[in-house]
Amino acid sequence: MRSLQDTLYNWLTIKVVAEARPEDKSAHDTMKLFEGILLEDHKLSNIVVSKEEPMYYVEYEKDEERHKVRFPIELIDVMLEQIQNEPDKYHNYE
Incomplete structure (x- = not known):
């Protein structure tokens, strides 16, 4: 089992992505997993x-x-920023 802190970090990071990309099924599935x-x-x-x-x-x-608990915004938003900066690397597969 992952530590609570790690799980919260992973969940929050993918939650931010899923909320910014409502059509991204993979992000939503991963958020539900965490x-x-x-x-x-x-x-x-x-x-x-x-x-x-x-x-x-x-x-x-x-x-x-x-x-x-708290997490720096820049640490949590890094995945979303990477996706937004290089969208051709992050296709939405259904």
Whole structure:
């Protein structure tokens, strides 16, 4: 099982891509995969994402306690920026 921090990072990174590319089935499938790991393996609930320069904040409940972690925007948005800068390398296969 991946660490909670790694799973949150991967989920948030692909969530940003999936939200920016609603037609990208692979991004949505990957987001659901990581979301399943968060919910089933790590037992998180009530996950909320907010963005306030220079960070993304992810709040969630685990073991009846509320937690909040943060990730630098530039770290999370790097995959989306790469896709946007080189779109011919990232085709949407259905």
